[in-house]
Amino acid sequence: MVSDSGLHATYLGPILERHGYAATSLLQILREAQEHYGYIHPSAISYISVKLGIPRARIEGVAGFYSFLHLRPHGEYRVLFSDNITDRMLGSQPLLEEMCRQLWLQQGKVSEDGLVSINTTSCTGMCDQGPAMLVNGRAITRLTQQRVQEIGQLIRNRTPLSDWPSDFFAVDDNIRRSGPLLGNTLAPGAVLSTALTLGSENIIEEIKQSGLRGRGGAGFPAGLKWEACRNAPGEARHVVCNADEGEPGTFKDRVLLTRQADLVFEGMTLCALAVGAQHGYLYLRGEYRYLLEPLQAALQRRRENKLLGKNILGQPGFDFDIVIHLGAGAYICGEESALIESLEGKRGVPRNRPPFPVTHGYLQQPTALDNVETFCAAALAIHMGAEKYRAIGTPKSSGSKLISVSGDCPRPGIYEYPFGVSVREVLADCGAVNTRAVQVSGPSGVCVAASEFDHRLGFEDLPTAGAFMVFDDSRDLFEVARNFVHFFAHESCGFCTPCRVGTALLKQTMDKIAAGHGTQYDLHEIENLDQVLQTSSHCGLGRTACNPVLHTLRHFRPAYESRLKSLEFKPAFDLDGALARARQMTGRDDAGAHLKTEGA
Amino acid sequence: MSKKLRVATTSLAGCFGCHMSALDIDERLFTLLNLIEFDRSPLTDIKHCGRCYIGLIEGGVCNAENVHVLREFRKNCKILIAIGSCAITGGLPAQRNHLDLGSCLTEVYLTEPGLAHGYIPNDPELPLPLDKVHPLHEVVKIDYFIPGCPPSGDAIWKFVTDLIAGKTPELGHGLIKYD
Numbered sequence: 162m163v164s165d166s167g168l169h170a171t172y173l174g175p176i177l178e179r180h181g182y183a184a185t186s187l188l189q190i191l192r193e194a195q196e197h198y199g200y201i202h203p204s205a206i207s208y209i210s211v212k213l214g215i216p217r218a219r220i221e222g223v224a225g226f227y228s229f230l231h232l233r234p235h236g237e238y239r240v241l242f243s244d245n246i247t248d249r250m251l252g253s254q255p256l257l258e259e260m261c262r263q264l265w266l267q268q269g270k271v272s273e274d275g276l277v278s279i280n281t282t283s284c285t286g287m288c289d290q291g292p293a294m295l296v297n298g299r300a301i302t303r304l305t306q307q308r309v310q311e312i313g314q315l316i317r318n319r320t321p322l323s324d325w326p327s328d329f330f331a332v333d334d335n336i337r338r339s340g341p342l343l344g345n346t347l348a349p350g351a352v353l354s355t356a357l358t359l360g361s362e363n364i365i366e367e368i369k370q371s372g373l374r375g376r377g378g379a380g381f382p383a384g385l386k387w388e389a390c391r392n393a394p395g396e397a398r399h400v401v402c403n404a405d406e407g408e409p410g411t412f413k414d415r416v417l418l419t420r421q422a423d424l425v426f427e428g429m430t431l432c433a434l435a436v437g438a439q440h441g442y443l444y445l446r447g448e449y450r451y452l453l454e455p456l457q458a459a460l461q462r463r464r465e466n467k468l469l470g471k472n473i474l475g476q477p478g479f480d481f482d483i484v485i486h487l488g489a490g491a492y493i494c495g496e497e498s499a500l501i502e503s504l505e506g507k508r509g510v511p512r513n514r515p516p517f518p519v520t521h522g523y524l525q526q527p528t529a530l531d532n533v534e535t536f537c538a539a540a541l542a543i544h545m546g547a548e549k550y551r552a553i554g555t556p557k558s559s560g561s562k563l564i565s566v567s568g569d570c571p572r573p574g575i576y577e578y579p580f581g582v583s584v585r586e587v588l589a590d591c592g593a594v595n596t597r598a599v600q601v602s603g604p605s606g607v608c609v610a611a612s613e614f615d616h617r618l619g620f621e622d623l624p625t626a627g628a629f630m631v632f633d634d635s636r637d638l639f640e641v642a643r644n645f646v647h648f649f650a651h652e653s654c655g656f657c658t659p660c661r662v663g664t665a666l667l668k669q670t671m672d673k674i675a676a677g678h679g680t681q682y683d684l685h686e687i688e689n690l691d692q693v694l695q696t697s698s699h700c701g702l703g704r705t706a707c708n709p710v711l712h713t714l715r716h717f718r719p720a721y722e723s724r725l726k727s728l729e730f731k732p733a734f735d736l737d738g739a740l741a742r743a744r745q746m747t748g749r750d751d752a753g754a755h756l757k758t759e760g761a
Numbered sequence: 762m763s764k765k766l767r768v769a770t771t772s773l774a775g776c777f778g779c780h781m782s783a784l785d786i787d788e789r790l791f792t793l794l795n796l797i798e799f800d801r802s803p804l805t806d807i808k809h810c811g812r813c814y815i816g817l818i819e820g821g822v823c824n825a826e827n828v829h830v831l832r833e834f835r836k837n838c839k840i841l842i843a844i845g846s847c848a849i850t851g852g853l854p855a856q857r858n859h860l861d862l863g864s865c866l867t868e869v870y871l872t873e874p875g876l877a878h879g880y881i882p883n884d885p886e887l888p889l890p891l892d893k894v895h896p897l898h899e900v901v902k903i904d905y906f907i908p909g910c911p912p913s914g915d916a917i918w919k920f921v922t923d924l925i926a927g928k929t930p931e932l933g934h935g936l937i938k939y940d
Contacts, residue, residue, distance in 0.1 A: 682902060
């Protein structure tokens with residue numbers, strides 16, 4: 162009989178070999194190890210622990226952090242319904258319930274035969290073609306009752322995922338409005354050729370002059386970042402592309418990586434030339450696992466065309482290559498320092514800042530970390546020249562911006578606009594009518610009500626990372642906010658108490674109001690919690706977790722007040738109902754076996 | 762001060778550990794007794810709570826009687842304080858929350874080895890257990906929380922004397938702790 166560890170050695174050996182037995186690749190190793198059994202076997206952990214020389218606790222700590230990694234069997238088929246509000250609006254919840262009924266199982270539990278488990282996951286970035294799900298990490302879009310039934314049948318028959326109808330996995334780009342970025346026809350290498358004639362210093366100068374600001378939401382000037390990275394002392398410099406597009410309602414990076422992969426890599430290579438980096442990393446969110454092979458192929462093509470590797474375009478000493486690192490279902494890894502921790506194979510817990518990644522990033526070395534769209538825009542700015550690029554958009558927000566439109570509108574998808582477009586214009590273009598509110602930049606962004614639709618997208622007015630979720634007048638903004646609050650509570654990394662506990666309390670309070678037990682007192686509590694979260698959280702997740710509630714309270718207070726039971730304090734649950742089980746067990750029904758409502 | 766402030770204390774689903782910790786204020790108890798007098802409390806054995814300035818409650822809410830006592834405190838105390846982990850989160854007793862109450866009762870009274878002809882007690886004198894253990898603030902409005910398991914005597918002293926002095930109580934560094 163083959164020993165247990167021998168069994169695991171056969172598939173783990175090659176994985177560890179490929180990653181050079183590096184502990185910094187732990188997350189990648191665990192991801193790949195999991196593909197073998199659908200979960201990470203305890204003996205596999207022992208084996209990895211010995212081979213990498215790191216303690217078991219650290220491996221389990223990492224595996225426990227990411228929601229796509231499992232330490233216990235999770236079923237041969239692991240079905241995760243995307244649980245963004247846009248999926249819910251498209252009817253994901255009844256579909257999930259139906260699938261549970263069809264397969265005879267409870268949400269969150271593995272079926273007794275170990276075949277399947279069904280649960281929800283945070284937004285999978287398919288909001289324009291939802292409801293969506295992931296099956297063993299593969300994205301399936303446009304779920305209908307019929308499609309869900311077919312999937313149930315395929316699972317029952319144990320049909321391998323590779324034999325499922327390919328149209329299940331079709332992901333559309335839905336580009337509705339193109340601009341200089343999406344409409345570019347640049348040949349691979351064109352920008353780099355221009356850049357080589359400019360030289361490192363002039364590239365940075367051009368980027369600074371172009372006024373390009375980070376597209377991930379914060380809007381830090383890209384030129385300044387690159388310059389700081391180039392000037393920071395260090396042994397090696399790194400370029401990291403943040404493709405962990407986790408903000409619910411955002412899917413523009415998915416489209417860029419599908420349609421403009423070369424431009425993304427061109428932008429990264431341009432950055433490497435500017436800052437003097439030799440190593441690049443693309444941190445791809447686990448939900449976009451299906452993009453891995455096409456992206457690898459694009460990288461290989463670029464290597465063959467001398468656009469990556471040693472002496473790029475024949476320039477001696479211009480060495481740069483890119484590695485793709487897959488995430489494993491953790492929203493927090495979109496935060497730059499958490500992303501770097503994850504890249505180093507650790508739990509994605511945000512670091513203390515300063516020092517910033519630009520001086521102490523990956524492996525404590527200077528790191529230029531930007532969003533997918535920023536790298537594309539940088540390449541475009543170099544191609545067009547700073548002056549022409551700057552002419553697009555507004556004085557403080559130059560260039561164009563990709564907007565991911567979803568929700569209540571007939572034409573959801575990707576829209577490229579020059580910065581400065583108003584909310585109203587976007588709504589008109591996507592055909593939205595009777596719009597009650599728009600959530601700009603995702604749950605951590607701003608809820609914009611009809612009276613504010615003339616505000617303009619841009620850093621001087623309404624900053625956005627790209628999400629644009631439309632809610633018409635049939636939608637209840639309280640339920641929207643509650644969905645977002647659940648999202649933050651789920652995605653809190655658990656490192657700091659204000660956020661870990663605060664987001665959970667916020668969720669409980671919203672649920673209490675939803676269950677009809679809420680009072681004015683609970684609205685005050687929400688405001689108190691917000692104060693704590695905003696002032697004492699370790700990172701932006703906690704600081705913004707209250708935004709959905711505060712913004713909807715400001716504009717849609719009656720949606721809350723109509724649910725309140727009274728203005729006085731009320732218990733959070735049905736007291737008499739809580740005695741029902743004990744009444745049943747004891748057979749009692751006397752007066753003492755009941756709790757009356759106070760004052761009644 | 763012309764009239765002493767009345768203070769009531771009780772333990773619901775708790776272990777009296779917070780009360781024991783309160784006794785750690787030692788000789789300061791005499792100073793305290795110059796300022797306050799105890800109403801309902803294990804220290805006085807008064808059975809029902811009268812009008813009070815402060816009510817201190819340790820322990821969570823696990824049965825119908827706890828609900829009645831808690832309501833009595835809320836009705837009579839101007840300031841109601843949840844003291845200790847159990848009062849604030851349900852604490853140790855809330856460990857039963859992931860079990861079905863029915864199977865708990867069955868196991869304890871019916872199927873446990875050595876129980877012949879057992880039955881689940883159903884005397885009306887006995888309070889019925891709630892299906893889950895709840896923190897106090899889910900049943901009545903709570904004004905202040907003193908965390909800790911238990912909070913130290915010093916923390917309780919600081920909190921109560923601040924209140925008596927009319928200050929918003931503040932537990933500084935070293936006094937606030939959660940274990």
